Amino acid sequence: MILTFLISLLLQVSGGDTLSSASLRDPVRANAPERVSPPENEESSDIDVGEIIFEHIGDEYEWHITEWKGKPVAIPLPCIVIDNGVHVFTLHHAAENGYTLNENGKLVNAATGKRPVDLSITKNVLALIMSSLLLLVIVLLTARWYRKHDAMKEAPTGLAAAMEPLVMMVHEMARENIGEDYRKFSPYLCMVFLWILLNNFLGIMPFFPGGANLTGNIAITLVLALFTFFIVNLSGTKHYYKEIFNPDVPVFLKPVMPVIEVFSAFMKPVSLTIRLFANMLAGHIMILSMVCIIFIMAKYGPLLSGSMTLVSVLFGVFLDALECLVSFIQAYVFTTLSCIYIGLARAKEE
Amino acid sequence: MNLVTPDFGLLFWMVVIFGLVFFLLAKFGFPVITDMVDKRSAKIAQSLKDADEIEARMASWKVEQAQMLEATRKEQSQMLREATETKARIVADAKAQAQAEADKILTEAKAQIEAEKESALRDVRKEIALLSVQVAEKVLRHELSDEGSQRAFIDQLVDEASQAQMRS
Numbered sequence: 454m455i456l457t458f459l460i461s462l463l464l465q466v467s468g469g470d471t472l473s474s475a476s477l478r479d480p481v482r483a484n485a486p487e488r489v490s491p492p493e494n495e496e497s498s499d500i501d502v503g504e505i506i507f508e509h510i511g512d513e514y515e516w517h518i519t520e521w522k523g524k525p526v527a528i529p530l531p532c533i534v535i536d537n538g539v540h541v542f543t544l545h546h547a548a549e550n551g552y553t554l555n556e557n558g559k560l561v562n563a564a565t566g567k568r569p570v571d572l573s574i575t576k577n578v579l580a581l582i583m584s585s586l587l588l589l590v591i592v593l594l595t596a597r598w599y600r601k602h603d604a605m606k607e608a609p610t611g612l613a614a615a616m617e618p619l620v621m622m623v624h625e626m627a628r629e630n631i632g633e634d635y636r637k638f639s640p641y642l643c644m645v646f647l648w649i650l651l652n653n654f655l656g657i658m659p660f661f662p663g664g665a666n667l668t669g670n671i672a673i674t675l676v677l678a679l680f681t682f683f684i685v686n687l688s689g690t691k692h693y694y695k696e697i698f699n700p701d702v703p704v705f706l707k708p709v710m711p712v713i714e715v716f717s718a719f720m721k722p723v724s725l726t727i728r729l730f731a732n733m734l735a736g737h738i739m740i741l742s743m744v745c746i747i748f749i750m751a752k753y754g755p756l757l758s759g760s761m762t763l764v765s766v767l768f769g770v771f772l773d774a775l776e777c778l779v780s781f782i783q784a785y786v787f788t789t790l791s792c793i794y795i796g797l798a799r800a801k802e803e
Numbered sequence: 804m805n806l807v808t809p810d811f812g813l814l815f816w817m818v819v820i821f822g823l824v825f826f827l828l829a830k831f832g833f834p835v836i837t838d839m840v841d842k843r844s845a846k847i848a849q850s851l852k853d854a855d856e857i858e859a860r861m862a863s864w865k866v867e868q869a870q871m872l873e874a875t876r877k878e879q880s881q882m883l884r885e886a887t888e889t890k891a892r893i894v895a896d897a898k899a900q901a902q903a904e905a906d907k908i909l910t911e912a913k914a915q916i917e918a919e920k921e922s923a924l925r926d927v928r929k930e931i932a933l934l935s936v937q938v939a940e941k942v943l944r945h946e947l948s949d950e951g952s953q954r955a956f957i958d959q960l961v962d963e964a965s966q967a968q969m970r971s
Contacts, residue, residue, distance in 0.1 A: 512810060533812075557805040571812045578816045585824045592832040599839040605846055617840060624837045639837055640829035648821065672809035676817040680825075734806070 502745045510666040510737050512577045513558065514544040518661050528661075530579060534560060536569030580665030581673070584652050591616065592647065619647060623788055630789075630796035638795050641684060645677060646788040653733060653780030657740075657773060668783070669733035671726065678722035678729075681791040686718065689798040696800070721794055725787060732783050736776045743769040 516528040529543045534552065542550045553563045561568055574582075591612065598613035609617050623646045627639040652673075655663040667673050697714040699707075746765040750758040947953040 507806075511805065512813065559805075559810075571810075572815055573812055574816075575812065577813055581813075581816060581820055585820050589824050589827060589832075592828050592836075596832045596835040599835050604839040604843045613836075617836065620833060620836050621840055624833075624840075636834075636837075640833040641825065643833045643837075644825045644828055648824075670810075670813065671807055672813040673817050675809050676814055676821060680821070 500745065500748050502742065502749065505745060506738055506741045509741055510669055510734060511558070512575045512670070514547075514554075514560070514573055514575055516576045516579060516661065516665075528579075530574045530576065532560060532571075532573040534569040534571050534573065536562060540569075577665050577667055577670055577673070580652075580655070580662070580667050583662050584655050584667065585648070588648055588651050591651075592620075595620070619650070623647075623792075626789060626792050627795075630792045632796065632799050632801070634799065638684070638688075638792075641680070642788050642792055642795075645681070645791060646784050649677070649729065649784035649787055650781060653784060654777070656733060656737065657776050657780065666734070666737050668729055669737050671730045674726045674730040675722075677787065678725035681725060681794060682719075682722035685721070685791075685794045685798045688795065690800060692800050692802045693798045721790075725790060729783050729787050732779060736772070736779055740769060740772045740776065743772060 514532055515530050518526045518528065520526065529545070532540075532542050532544060532547065532552070534540050540550050540552075542552075547553060547560065548563070551563050552560045552569075555561045555566070555568075559568060560571055560573065595613045595616040598609060598611070602609075608614070620643050623643045624639045627635040627642050631638055649668055652667045656666055656668055658664055697718065698711050700710050700714065702710050743765045747758075747762045750761040752758075753761075943956075947956060
């Protein structure tokens, strides 16, 4: 199966594609890519690694799953644009509706070349919907266990047993950092932690329904950070705002401190955004690069490509393991920082 | 660069979907779990405290018990000692009493024996005196059957009596 896959892939690379060019799918996690096909057509097997990688970590208007017999296998997704009314179509019918893709692969009005308001259900949005539903189901099922059972008398089993440590870890974190009204904030922190964790892991998964690079997308991390930002600043105590606008500092620092404090308040969500985004993106890029090495080396003969394949598989396994660790750490870090920021905002006068 | 410009569509959907899921889970998901687990933790903490208390009480009971046991043992040995003493005293008393009684009986017996002996001696003496008088009578009757001898005898008696008078 893998052989067929690789051959079809090479054909695909040599043939070229109109819509989604260079659609190299992630085969590394299939974990047996040692059997590299011999280079069939050396002159055209140059692989544009950058394009492959960017296509993987980016967004698209259909969910490309694999190539089958030279044809792309993809889930068509509805494009929804608001531009003199709402237009709904699939990518194949974009031209009929007067839209085309610009150089960044985004829908633009074919006539004016401008971006409409684009609310398309893209690959990332679909992944977002699926993972959020999954999280919803998981947590509600866990909650159901606690409703149906007497937790005083039985130990949790199954899903509840798996979820309890995660939820309680965040809950305890909230308790330690926020203070007496931590219960108000603990659901948000639990939500953020589990959502990021789940999507990080789904992101590492190479095949549908995973594989979308959600937590490595700056829009997603920005929204998460903004949620934290608003919760922090809307629940800020008088003391918190006094510390920002009128801190107890020597007189000559009085005009400077508010500027610095306001700046730092706005930098907090920015740092949250960039940290999660960059970490997850970097992980994806590293793994994809490892995979691409296999295909780049394919034309250099069996010895070189074989040995490099071995190396990249080993590195790929290592990086995947590392990514699992990073997935957890980043979810934890985001949650901890959110928790600390909320704790600072809930500070009381001593 | 398209990687670092947030896409509006994704922003929109993320806010909507994340917000919706957050709302649902914050209402029906997490509080149920955390409240229950918190309650359980409180119960466990309480149980542990109770267990500690009971253990402490048990320990104090144990000490009390040991003290009681010790006291009982002391009392027992005390009673034993007293009993031994009493026994010894009773035995000694009895011995002394018995001795006294025996002495008394002995003394009485001796006295009686003495008295008996005395009276017996007296009887014997009386008897002997009687006998000797009778013997003397008979002897005298026989010896004094003639005149001469009667005279001689009377003389002798007078002598003797006079000698006795002189001596006294």
